[in-house]
């Protein structure tokens with residue numbers, strides 16, 4: 001045998017033996033998760049058992065990233081453990097996750113990034129349909145977009161919280177890369193029309209004005225729908241992401257055409273229960289104040305006084321005449337924290353209405 005062959009054979013033997021150990025350890029972990037499920041069911045007989053524990057998952061993933069010895073990158077290691085936990089959770093209870101569809105959208109990519117691939121992901125045609133599916137119990141959790149770093153808030157999602165009893169259980173951020181996609185047949189043809197979602201056109205406006213000026217832009221309900229049309233109609237293109245490209249067998253005429261290289265969308269995980277503190281959390285509230293001078297100051301002052309950092313504040317039009325303003329506020333901390341409890345009690349005294357939308361782990365992946 002050559003030196004190379006001998007050395008490769010040795011290393012592959014090592015890999016086989018390590019794989020065996022990894023498999024034994026993953027199996028032992030899975031058996032533990034099964035036992036965890038038994039404990040949860042025994043403690044809540046005849047009740048809704050919440051198998052998915054976002055705070056625990058965040059702690060596990062954070063620890064993995066902190067203690068990763070390399071050479072794999074922290075994100076890679078966390079991604080592997082994300083999938084192991086996803087498979088363990090599926091053993092406890094297969095999770096049904098509703099998302100803003102159709103399949104191939106960035107929201108589906110976000111759902112799989114957050115929950116891993118061992119879930120049943122259920123596409124729904126609209127944001128309010130995702131809320132309804134979770135409210136009715138047909139899905140365990142839902143995933144909806146809430147803001148984009150280029151285009152701002154997704155108001156429809158924010159407005160849903162005014163009437164929905166659902167809680168925010170988590171958040172996940174996804175880097176959004178858009179590509180100009182065509183079917184293999186259209187590759188050498190002149191492109192006379194481009195399909196995309198209105199948000200994606202907005203995120204690629206400068207690129208389009210520079211490189212595809214004057215070509216008709218047709219807005220459709222999702223990037224995946226745009227990809228579907230480009231696959232069917234010769235001489236057309238779509239702006240969409242990798243998942244949609246793969247799903248419809250499209251090729252890239254231009255790669256990563258988003259105007260801002262850090263183009264990121266934040267998605268929320270919505271569910272029916274409150275999440276315990278994970279040690280690194282965020283909270284969201286909706287507050288309506290009386291229409292009087294200094295109302296905004298009165299709302300924000302307690303956050304300053306108690307040393308709580310705001311991460312976002314948005315104003316939305318009131319759904320009824322009685323609410324003068326509705327503020328959607330995200331801040332650091334958990335409602336179980338002493339300081340947060342004090343802030344919310346102070347805000348509650350001044351507000352017409354205060355609705356706690358949930359405390360949840362700050363996105364880890």
Ligand SMILES: O=C(O)C(=O)C[C@]1(C(=O)O)C=C[C@@H](O)C=C1
Nearest residue numbers: 033036052053056057085088089
């Ligand atoms: O710790 C739990 O409660 C578990 O169910 C175990 C486990 C895991 O695999 O680590 C699985 C699912 C939960 O969402 C959190 C963690």
